[in-house]
Amino acid sequence: MRTPRCWRHLLAVVLVAVILPAPIYAMASPTDEPTSLRNEADDGAASDQQAVSRELELFRGSAISLSQAMAIAEALHAGATTADVSFDGAPDSPVYRVKTLHNDRIWHHTIDATTGKIVGGEAAFPLKEFDAGDRSNLVALKTIRQRLADAVRVAEHAASGKAISGGLIRERGRLNFAIVVMTGNDLKAVILEPPGAARRR
Template identity: 50%
Template sequence: MSKQHLFALIMWSATLAATAAVADVQTPAGAGARTSTAQSEAEEAAIRRVLSEFRTTRVPLSRAMEIAERLHDGSKTADISFEIDGPPVYRVRTIRNEHVWENAIDANTGSITGKEMTSSLKELDREDLAKILALKWIKQELSDAVQVAEKAAAGSALAGGLIRQDGKLNFVIVVASGDHLKEVLLEPPKVGKQDTSHH
């Protein structure tokens, strides 16, 4: 389950066109083992491809988050993923108040590529909206979670965001460590409603 979730995170924005179709296939119960073996091989190949591209990039994920957040004063990163659907980029979603911005940051130069997509919270699906609203009640920011995960997994982060698992919201950070991708789950501390202090 962890591996499927990890792979789904890497495929977050349909990044690996060649293998995304395989990754999205739901294997019916009782289906032959051959289908799952083919899926596993496709996942392994996609992970190797992601790691190979990621190792050559010059801009770390934390820097891409800073670049995206500077585009809109006071915004913070909701989620970020490394994509190799062409030149390697980080796809970053930042939020502030009712606004959501999505930008692609070139993973080698740190420049903004493509057109910025802007939406409002009202346009998000229910799950995304719940995660983004939850960010307002969390003391820790995604950038903090990335630092903790990189230390814990002894590697470099290439994706991160919030997920709901067993009714709890956790940060999930995918870290490239050696020849492997490691998934680090962190439960963020919540801000009490009475807590009016700012950090």
């Protein structure tokens, strides 16, 4: 698969392993800590690890991809673009949480990861209700050609895996896309800086 032309001049592509919840028993602990507390910590770490493993297993088995969920949400409002998307395996049926930007509003959608159907209704929030940092990122999103969907394709290709979440971050005054990709049993964060991303304070 070739890299899309609009991403050939990326200024930065960084792959970083995302740290899964580390077993607490692997961390240094005071020698005077009661054994019972250490055991409770071990149980909590094991429980966290099981929850992460369960979520990743549900994601592997989902019929709808993150890109498909974004396309479904964007199709609800002509001209909408995704600002944030993530897989959620916590509900009875796993879903994608998708936030799209359209007409100076952020629309929240829930997409069933098995069927692709919309779950529940949709909610919309005006940009003015967001804090200055988020509002700045969303305004900048409207000024660049690249979309989160483009970033997901590039990240999946770069990390040889399937995207499980994506959104906007700002580093050194520039808007970046941050995509988390599952590759085998590992999660990797792919940071993409679109060319021409506006600097906004």
